[in-house]
Amino acid sequence: xxxxxxxxVELVDSFTNxxxxxxxxxxxxxxxxxxxxxxxxxxxSTLVFxxxxxxxxxxxxxxxxxxxxxxxHLKNLKGKVVLITGGASGIGRLIAKRCCQLGSTVVIxxxxxxxxxxxxxxxxxxxxxxxxxxxxxxxxxKVYEVADKVKRDVGASVDVLINNAGVIMGKNLLxxxxxxxxxxxxxxxxxxxxxxxxxxxxxxxxxxxHIVTVASACGIAATSGMPDxxxxxxxxxxxxxxLRVELKQSPDTVNIKTLCVCPYYINTxxxxxxxxxxxxxxxxxxxxxxxxxxxxxxxxxxFMPWTIKTSYLFKFIAPIWLQDLxxxxxxxxxxxxTFKGRTDNSHVSTITNLVQKKNV
Numbered sequence: 369x370x371x372x373x374x375x376x377v378e379l380v381d382s383f384t385n386x387x388x389x390x391x392x393x394x395x396x397x398x399x400x401x402x403x404x405x406x407x408x409x410x411x412x413s414t415l416v417f418x419x420x421x422x423x424x425x426x427x428x429x430x431x432x433x434x435x436x437x438x439x440x441h442l443k444n445l446k447g448k449v450v451l452i453t454g455g456a457s458g459i460g461r462l463i464a465k466r467c468c469q470l471g472s473t474v475v476i477x478x479x480x481x482x483x484x485x486x487x488x489x490x491x492x493x494x495x496x497x498x499x500x501x502x503x504x505x506x507x508x509x510k511v512y513e514v515a516d517k518v519k520r521d522v523g524a525s526v527d528v529l530i531n532n533a534g535v536i537m538g539k540n541l542l543x544x545x546x547x548x549x550x551x552x553x554x555x556x557x558x559x560x561x562x563x564x565x566x567x568x569x570x571x572x573x574x575x576x577x578h579i580v581t582v583a584s585a586c587g588i589a590a591t592s593g594m595p596d597x598x599x600x601x602x603x604x605x606x607x608x609x610x611l612r613v614e615l616k617q618s619p620d621t622v623n624i625k626t627l628c629v630c631p632y633y634i635n636t637x638x639x640x641x642x643x644x645x646x647x648x649x650x651x652x653x654x655x656x657x658x659x660x661x662x663x664x665x666x667x668x669x670x671f672m673p674w675t676i677k678t679s680y681l682f683k684f685i686a687p688i689w690l691q692d693l694x695x696x697x698x699x700x701x702x703x704x705x706t707f708k709g710r711t712d713n714s715h716v717s718t719i720t721n722l723v724q725k726k727n728v
Contacts, residue, residue, distance in 0.1 A: 442664040443578075446471035446496075451518065451526045453505055453563060454533030456483035458636040459582070462656035463530060468496035470660070475518055475526070477503040477533070505533055505559035506551065515566035525570035528663060530580040531560045536597045536638060538707040549596045556600035560607055568624075577624040578663060581608040585632045585671075589679045589695065593704025605630070612668065627662055631655055631672040633703070641708030646698055647673065 450467045454460040455476025478484045488500035571577025587601030608628040615621040633639045635649040662670045671677045695701040
């Protein structure tokens with residue numbers, strides 16, 4: 369059925385011109401009558417298109433309003449105490465540098481003492497203050513001890529906690545030793561429990577704070593060749609989700625923000641040899657800038673690239689065989705076959721020493 373254009377013109381005119389001779393038409397019609405007349409005047413497909421267009425327009429308007437509001441309410445990191453695990457190299461070092469440039473008091477934790485000293489030395493000339501501590505975050509007692517020392521040395525509690533430290537063995541299940549698997553889970557997942565338990569009480573006391581979880585796209589869509597790493601990142605995302613919901617349950621913690629970062633492979637040396645398929649490796653400077661910007665914006669999730677977000681929808685709608693086919697087509701499922709990992713001796717020896725520890 370074709371739309372009676374005269375009816376639409378009269379209806380629109382009655383909205384925009386109160387002195388119009390057509391205004392009595394609108395005043396005599398109830399909402400239901402208007403909807404009934406519109407339903408009678410247009411086909412079902414036209415009505416669906418109209419409703420869909422209104423929804424899209426509403427989403428765009430809401431998005432613009434939110435972006436404008438966020439732009440004028442960016443979190444000021446100047447003077448804030450920012451603690452970064454794994455902060456002596458890679459993404460952690462770049463985040464530390466960016467926060468120092470913004471005037472933050474940066475505390476970096478790392479197990480590699482050589483890299484730690486170099487990073488502190490290189491960043492000490494920037495606007496913010498920089499502290500460095502050698503910490504084995506797989507040992508919760510050491511985490512709590514050094515956390516107390518940080519508070520005494522800095523003279524303030526941590527405002528932003530960035531759980532960035534991570535390791536990857538890049539081996540399939542049968543080639544992975546028990547100690548390697550336990551190390552991966554301890555560093556990538558369990559350490560988040562210890563650091564949050566160490567610094568969250570002070571955030572609750574101040575009724576504000578920020579906890580950042582650096583996870584991975586592998587925690588959304590699994591791939592082969594690193595079952596321990598994938599499992600650790602799935603668990604990390606679950607930890608962040610549960611913590612986020614938990615913090616929103618009390619007025620004392622509702623202003624403690626969380627951010628979950630899910631990037632694709634990053635070109636830091638950690639994934640040397642990986643075949644990236646159709647998606648390019650992410651540049652570390654770009655990732656670090658996006659993370660800091662998301663903290664300032666108080667975003668709750670950051671996907672890099674944004675197409676990673678579609679994995680959620682695809683995962684719950686598509687059948688398993690189609691999901692596996694999609695990973696094969698994108699060459700993700702075979703990306704670890706040529707994996708080499710970090711090649712510098714300092715990093716390799718550090719990981720080897722951790723694996724050989726008896727308490728791992």
